[in-house]
Amino acid sequence: MGVFKPVSPRVDFKAQEANVLAFWKAKGIFEKSVEQRRGAEPWVFYEGPPTANGLPHIGHVLTRVYKDIFPRYHTMKGRYVFRKAGWDTHGLPVEIEVEKELGLSGKRQIEEYGVAEFNRLCRESVFRYVEKWRELTDRIGFWIDMDHPYITMDNAYIETVWWILKTFWDRDLLYRDYKVVPYCPRCGTPLADHEVSLGYAQTEDPSVFVKFPVTDEPGTYFLVWTTTPWTLPGNVALAVGGDVDYVKVRQADDTYVLAKARLEVLDGDYEVVEEFKGRALVGRTYTPLFRFLPVEQEYAYVVAADFVSTEDGTGIVHIAPAFGAEDMEVAREHGLPVLMTVSGEGTFVPEVKPWAGLFVKDADPLITEELRRRGLLYKAETYVHTYPFCWRCKTPLLYYARTSWYIRTRRHKENLLRANREINWVPEHIRDGRFGNWLENNVDWALSRERYWGTPLPVWECDSCGEHVCVGSLRELEERAGEDLSELDLHRPYVDAITLPCQACGGTMRRHPEVIDVWFDSGAMPYAQWHYPFENRETFEEQYPADFVCEAVDQTRGWFYSLHAISTLLHNRPAFKNCVVLGLVLDEGGRKMSKSQGNVVDPWEVLDEHGADAVRWYLLTSAPPWAERRFSARLVGEVVRQFMLTLWNTYAFFVTYANIEGWRPGSPGVPAVEGRPALDRWLLSELNLLVEQVDGALAAFDATSGGRAIAAFVERLSNWYVRRARRRFWEGDEAAFATLYEALVTLTKLLAPYTPFLAEAMWQNLVRSVSEGAPESVHLADFPAADRALVDEELNAAMRLVQRVVRLGLAARNRAGIKVRQPLAELAVACPREEQEPLRALAELVLDELNVKALRFVAPEEVVAYRVKLNPARLGPRLGPKLKALRAALQGADHTALGRALRAGEPIVLEVDGESVTVAPDEASVEVEPIPGYAAAVEGPYTVAVATEITDELRREGMARELARHLNQLRKEAELELTDRVEVWLAGVPDDVLAEHADYVRREALAVRLETGEGPDDVTARKALRVNGLNITVAIRKVEAK
RNA sequence: GGGCCAUUAGCUCAGUUGGUUAGAGCACUCCCCUGAUAAGGGAGAGGUCCCUGGUUCAAGUCCAGGAUGGCCCA
Known part of the structure; x- marks a missing residue:
């Protein structure tokens, strides 16, 4: 019975992860990992709440993996890391989904359908995929408390939001204003700037050029350009630039006024009849194109405005105050009327008779046609530009005058x-780029939405006297309303029904019907997740601000901003200290994933194929967090093979x-580290360096370089340490076992934040099974601390040298065409003098790996010949005909001396026709040629050669190694256990080989008996081979254990 | 129109304050090693370091302009 549970190199990571998940769940490991640090210094994480009305995609996996690794790391570092999940439940996206399902379109239909029922469906839909989210969260090992999440639609959450708004109200940070806003006519609501930006x-x-008839000058027109003909019925003025040059031109029977710099817009020949500054036009009047709405003020005249440019259009801008922010400014300045020709649904009002009820964009061609019919159209073209559309429903946004509530963030x-x-x-x-720029250009936060499913704006207004109150708590509402509202759903329409008696005049106060921007909800989570200040004041104090938040870059103006703005306005400090901003996940072809393109990678596919650790490892190490990354299952599979299986096999080997x-850890026979072989001390030196590196990287939120360092270590562990120490394990060497064990156990702890499943599986078997006192889970263990005393930089450098010499030695053997199994007599190494001693100390590793008998330090010339070659391309132009003579001189020269000089970067001097010619290092090259008896490889100052002579003795030894290898191959093919003993029969092997090496072969093949001949009929396996030109038969028979 | 980021081998990515011949992994060819390995090693092939110009003894790296892609803003 072994000490450890047997480990197969053929591992099913997926099945293993399922077992680990079950273990975590059964033992409550996540809860314990948090609880065990209670009382320690908190390290605060805020979860940016997702909306569960859509399925999670691979981009969500990326953020959730990053949101997981740092809390795990800090937990292991001893901090108290509370992790509360959250759900974003309000907002237009939710309403849009429900609208679609109900087949409704527009606010009017929603109201006919009934707001109560509509909101009930919204409430249901937001958790439609909550189980899918939980499953995914669970499956990828994202540890967060999903059983006690904050939910933005809960009354308690809303109450905190109200408290924040009330606080702002009391500080005059909340106001109402008329403003031209980007407005989605389909959704019936204005959009915030960050929403607008989602839809360009x-x-x-x-692109129409319209003729505005100048009053008192028949046949003369102001030429005006617009891309929105539907705004023309709302026109009240024209604007020109005061200092801009304008001209009056004659074309056929008509005369036009336009900017001189814009004459290019005219079709055909024209004659300039007059030139003047724009200010000369101010006050001139024109005949309005349309007169649908009654107007009392004076209007339809020219004004000066500084925003008029001559970059496009005609230099004369048509002013429709209801449909442009700048237009509204002009109207305010000049007391112009605001013509509201368009309804809240984006259709013309009844007064605009010809197009009443028509969606304005659809009316564009009709209006253009009407102008053409009346001879007021100069020309109509089309114009391609970027324009904002509603980010959810793709309807073109209108700029439209609405009243709206704002937060004075600009202040x-x-x-x-x-x-x-x-x-x-x-x-x-x-910080100074994307987010800093955004803050520099800060405008007041447009808070209100004229919608249904959201946190209601807690502002009531008196019918009679116009008095406002902002309600900051449920209790305040109850007191003002004078009734028990503890059962009240704070959503519309129920909250709308609450009226308050006006304390000023006794009138009735009604709530302003708006709801608020959902970004305000999520930005309020530091407070609202604890129902602060109504409850949990201490918890809030402890959990604010966050040490860590992490989302994708698109949240810069979203959640990062709303968190920052609310926290700064409320407490004048940032809500988070560290923010990791992730890049977007692209598809394998580098395209953005989008539902409409159908290239969204379903996380389950790749999780089912490769497991969660593989996906995590890939996302954490393949690219720095902020980089956009291409994602494909194929690339994840590569990670599995290269990193995870390499580690796993090392573990299985151990x-x-x-x-x-x-062998078991803590065995009294284990020597102290100082007493272990250099290879062991080297591994532990590298290991402690690694610990330091990973610790530092994770502390700096750099999971990528930490992970890459681990991968590099695992590669060295498997392909150098185990490879070189393998024989010691067969022999039960305690130092080897202890060293590899320490490395593996440390790795499980380093890997715990990265690949929590794999780390757990290894921990359970390596640590937990042999040590009752050990933490129940690797995730309850402390992060390892580096032991600086074990770091030996000189040893690390010496080992790098060893590996380099080995690499060159293998290259040399390869060049000689002598396989490694054939022993050779000598390895000749030329290297800098100061490196000879360190190399000599580790010579055994080199000799063993290269299968040579002895190491000798040499001068390079002893094992290679130099041949200097002139570079005619460089020397020809300089020397001309003398080059030929130089060549001749070189023929007889000492190439060894010259080559040595050139390799040292020194010029050489040759005598040519009694004249000294200097050749610079870049004018000649040195070729290295083998000399008989050696094969060499050269790299920089290193020359490594093997003596190629194979004596009969060496050949016999090589044959013995061939036999051992083939016997072991046969053992493996026969699927024998590593401990099985066999009987061996060999036929066709020369007697002298067996005479000298029978013991060796027996030992290597774990044979209890070695005979010549084909062997009996009942052998376990037999194979005919051709080895070194001989026909040989090998056979083995398993010896049954007694 | 503006801001930020990216662009290096067929693919995924490294490349320090400018400094030899620009690297790794995957895939490909040949060879080798294997008493853990789905691994590993050697050799080969594969590059306009996005382009143009500049600074410098020296530029993948610094500067300017441009292209392409992405994100953000107007």
């Missing part, structure tokens, strides 16, 4: 910027031989 797209719009711009400077952004450039030898 190339589009083709009309706190300096605070926002100052707080930003305290944040550690990863990558750093976000367990196999530890069990065979009955």
Whole structure:
């Protein structure tokens, strides 16, 4: 019975992960990992809440993996890392889904359908995929408390949001204003700037040049350009640039006024009849194109405005105050009327008779046609430009005058910027780049949405006197309303039904019907997740601000901003100290994944194929976090083979031989580190260096380089340490077992944050099974601390040298065409003098690996000949005909001396026709030629050669190794256990080989008996071979254990 | 139109404050090693370091302009 549970090199990671998940769940490991640090210094993580009304995709896996690794690491470092899940449940995306399902379109239909029922469906839909989210979260090993999440639609959450808004209200940070806003006519709501930015797209719009008849000058027109003909019925003025040059031109029977710099827009010949500054036009009147709405003020005249440019259009801008922010400014300045020709649904109002009820964009061609019919159209073209569309429903946005509620973030711009400077952004450039720029250009936060499913704006207004109150808590609402509202759903329509008696005039106060921007919900989570300040004040104090938040780069203006803005306005400090910003996940072809393109990678496919650790490892190590990354299952598979299986096999190797030898950690026979062979001390030196590196990297939020360092170590562990120490394990060498064990156990701890399943599986078997006192899970263990005393830089350098010499030696053997199994007499090494001693100390490793008998330090010339070759391309132009003579001189020269000089970077001098010619190192090259008896490889100052002579003695030894190898191959093919003993028969092997090496062959093949001949009929396996030109038959028979 | 990021081998990525002949892994060819390995090693093939110009003794690296892609803003 072995000490450890046997480990097969053929591992099913998926099945193993399922077992680990079950173990974690059964033992409550996650809860314990948090609880065990209670009382320790908190390290605070905030979860950016996803919406569960859609399925999670691979991009969510990326963020969740990053959100997992650092909390795990800090937990292992001894911090108390509370992890509360959250759900974002409000907002337009949710409403849009429900609208689609109900087949509704627009706010009117929703209201006819009934807001109560509509919101009930919204409430249901937000958790539609919550189980899928939980499954995925669970499956990828993202440890977060999904059983006690904060939910933005809960009354308690809303109450905290109200408290924040009330606080802002009391500080005059919340106000209402008329403003032209980007407005989605389909959704019936204005959009916030960050929403608008989600929907810019190339589009083709009309480009029409319209003739505005100048009053008192028949046949003369102001030429005006617009891409939105539908705004023309709302026109009230024209704007020109005061200092801009304008001209009056004659074309056929008509005269046009336009900017001189824009004459290019005219078709055909024209005659300039007059030139003047724009200010000369101010006050001139024109005949309005349309007169649908009654107007009392004076209007339809020319004004000056500084935003008029001559980059496009005609230099004369049509002003429709209801449909442009700048237009509204002009109207305010000049007391112009605001013509509301369009309804809240984006259709013309009844007064606009010809097009009443028509969606404005659809009316564009009709209006253009109407103008053409009336002779007021100069020309109509189309124009391709970027224009904002609704990010959810793709309807073109209209700029439209609405009343809206705002938060005065601009007033706190300096605070926002100052707080930003305290944040550690990863990558750093976000701070002054993307996020800093955004804050620099801060505008007041458009808070309100004229929608249904959201946190209601807690502002009530009196019918009679216009008095406002902002309600900051449920209790305040109850007190003002004078009734028990503990059962009230704070959503619409129920909250709308609550009216308050006006304390000023006794009138009735009704709630403003808006709900608020959902980004405000999520940005309020530091407070609202604890129902602060109504409950959990201490918890809040402890859990604010966050040490760590992490989302993809698209959250810069989303959640990162809303968190930052609310925290800064409320407490004048940042909500988070460190922010890791992730790049987007692209498909295998480098394209953005989108549902509409159908190239979204389903995380389950790759999780089912390769397992969660593989996906995690790939996402963490394949590229720095902020880089966009291409994702494909194929690349994840590569990671499995290269990293995970290499580690696993090393682990399996250890367990196999530890069990065979009955070795267990803590064995009294294990020598102290100083007493172990250099190879062991080297491994532990590298190991402690690794610990230091990974610790430092994770502390700096750099999972990528930490992971890459681990991968590099595992590669060295498997392909150098185990390879070189293998024989010692067969022999039960305690130092080897102890060294490999320490490396593997440390690796499980280093890997715990990266690949928690694999680390757990190894921990359970390597540690937990042999040590009752050990933590129940690797995730309850402390992160390893580096032992600096074990780091030996000189040894590390010496080992690098060894590996280099081995590499060159293998290249030399390869060049000689002598396989490694054939022993050779001598390895000749030329290297810098100071490296000879370190190499000599480790010579055994080199000789063993290269299968040579002795190491000798030589001068390079002893094993290679130099041949100097002139470079005619460089020397020809300089020397001309003398080159030929130089060649001749070189023929008889001492190439060894010249080559040595050139290789040292020195010029050489040759006598040519009694004249000294200097040849620079770049004018000649040195070729290395083998000399008889050696094969060599050269790299920089290193020359490594093997003596190629194979004596009969060496040949016999080589034959013995061939036999051992083939016998072992046969053992393997016969699927024998590593401990099985065999009887061996050999036929066709020369007697002298057996005479000298029978013992060796027996030992290598674990043979209890070695005979010549074909062997009996009942052998376990037999094979005919051709070895070194001889026909040989080998046979083995398994000896049954007694 | 502006800001930020990226662009290095067929693919995925390294490449320090500028410094020899630009690297690794995967895939390909030949050879080798294997008493853990789905691994490993050697050799080969594979590069306009996105382009143009500049600074410098020296540029993948620094500067300017441009191209392409992505994100963000107007």
